Amino acid sequence: MLCLSVAPAQVIRAPQALEAAGSAIARLGHRPLIVGGDRSLVAVQSRLKPVLEAQKLKFTQASYGRDCSEASLAALKQAVAAHQADLIIGVGGGKALDAAKLLAYQCELPVVTIPTSAATCAAWTALSNVYSEDGAFLYDVSLPNCPNLLILDYDLVQTAPRHTLVAGIGDAIAKWYEASVSSGHSEQTLIIAAVQQARVLRDILFQKSATALQAPGSEVWREVVDATVLLAGVIGGLGGAQCRTVAAHAVHNGLTHLPIHSSIHGEKVSYGILVQLRLEEMVQGNQLAATARQQLLKFYTEIGLPQTLADLGLENITITQLKQAAEIALNPKSDIHRLPFKVVTEQLMAAMVSTTAPANSNPINPITTNLVNEEVAQ
Incomplete structure (x- = not known):
């Protein structure tokens, strides 16, 4: 039996959406625990606190720390128990909302997601x-339901740094390049719909991103925010896991294991699209x-997405580190194996260091380690 979690039960989106969402939050619980990063909790407190107080909700807050990790989740469970929480409100970026x-x-409670940037579709997805x-x-967890309530407050999202929306555009545009490879051949109605939505999403972002980035808060900016936070989530909801990720996200996962990874999720994923292509x-x-x-290289230049390892802050990566990232991206359970051909470590390494090469340069089947060394040296 195939169970799909397509969308949040309710989405409220508008400028000042937080102020309009009080009764919707109160319908879900009376003792919310607000979960977020330290900065996000501070940033939203002056607006969220009066909303919850007006509904006479007994709330407290807890930081998820640096990452959505097993240790972080264990500490948050203690906070749930201490507060006797009956509702979770997630505030922040992708990792805060995932947590x-x-x-x-895990606590069998409803959840509200309030994204503070448009860097991912985490506010939407199960x-x-x-x-x-x-x-x-380390791993992902498929959840049985999308959030009970998503509050997309454009004024709040507009306070995020510009590069977070740029990263969100990179993460969202990956949906087409990955879903078309993994699922473009499918004859199933909903998967066909998901793949076509991914194509529509790509076209919207190609057409509107540059203008949106020049006019934060404008109508076109809101449309791009809707595309990265909402429409990107629809695709995984309709198409399921097989429409979500292929090589671009696998490359992201490998890069997170390197000691230096200052770039954020969507920046790594957008670079990963180039690697996949x-x-x-x-x-x-x-x-x-x-x-x-x-085509993507031209688009990336226009809006400021990373094109190389150096653009990700990895200009000093060693062959050993490159191999480590490639091997993790190629682990047996990796989504990279949804590609319609087998990839070996040396091939992936060569692709990772030649994302800006002229078209059709250096065919690498078969490949030697010497070619990887030459590519890295260049």
């Missing part, structure tokens, strides 16, 4: 990623992938 959703699931205390991706181009000789990569 809130997973905590709510999925949480779990990381180590050092920020290395480079693999399709080099291993398969796929001309469409070559054309798509050149």
Whole structure:
């Protein structure tokens, strides 16, 4: 039996949406625990506190720490018990919202998500990623339901740094490049719908992102925020796990295991799209992938998405570190194996260091380690 979690039970989106959501929150519980990062909790407190007080809710807050980790979740469970919470309110970016959703699931409580940036679709999805205390991706957890309530307050999101929306655009646009590879051949109605929604999402972002970034708070900016936070979530909801991730997210997961990874989720994923297209181009000789990569490089330059390891702050990466990231991305349970061809470590390494190469350069099937060394040296 296939069970889909397509969407939150309710979505409230508007400027000043927080102030309009009090009664909707109160219907879900009377003793909320607010979960977020230290900065997000401070940023939202002056607006959320009066809303909860007006509804006479007994609330407290707890920081999830640095990552949505097993240790963090254990501490949050203690906070739930101490407060006798009957509702979780997640506030912040992707990791804070993942922690809130997973905590709510483990404690069998409803959850409200309040994104403070448009960097991911985590506020929408029935999925949480779990990381180590050092920020290395470990595994994801599919949840039985999307959040009970999503509050998308455009005024709150507008306070986030510009690069968070840029990263959200990179994360969202990956949906097309991954879903079309993993599920583009499907004849199932909902998966067809999900793949086509991913194409629509890509086109919206191609057309509107540059203008939106120049005019924060404008109508077109809101449309791009809707695309990254809401529409991106719809695709995984309709299509299920197989429509979510392929090589781009696998590369992200591998990079999180390196000692230096200052870039955020969507930045790594957007770089991972280029790696995936480079693999399709080099291993398969796929001309469409070559054309798509050149198109993306132009788009990335226009809005400021990373194109190389150096752009991610990894200009000093060693061969050993590159191999480590590639091997993790290729672990047996990795989504990279949804590619329609087999990839070996050396091929992935070469693709990771040649994302800006001219189209159809250096075909690598078969490949030697010498080529990887040459690519890194260049």
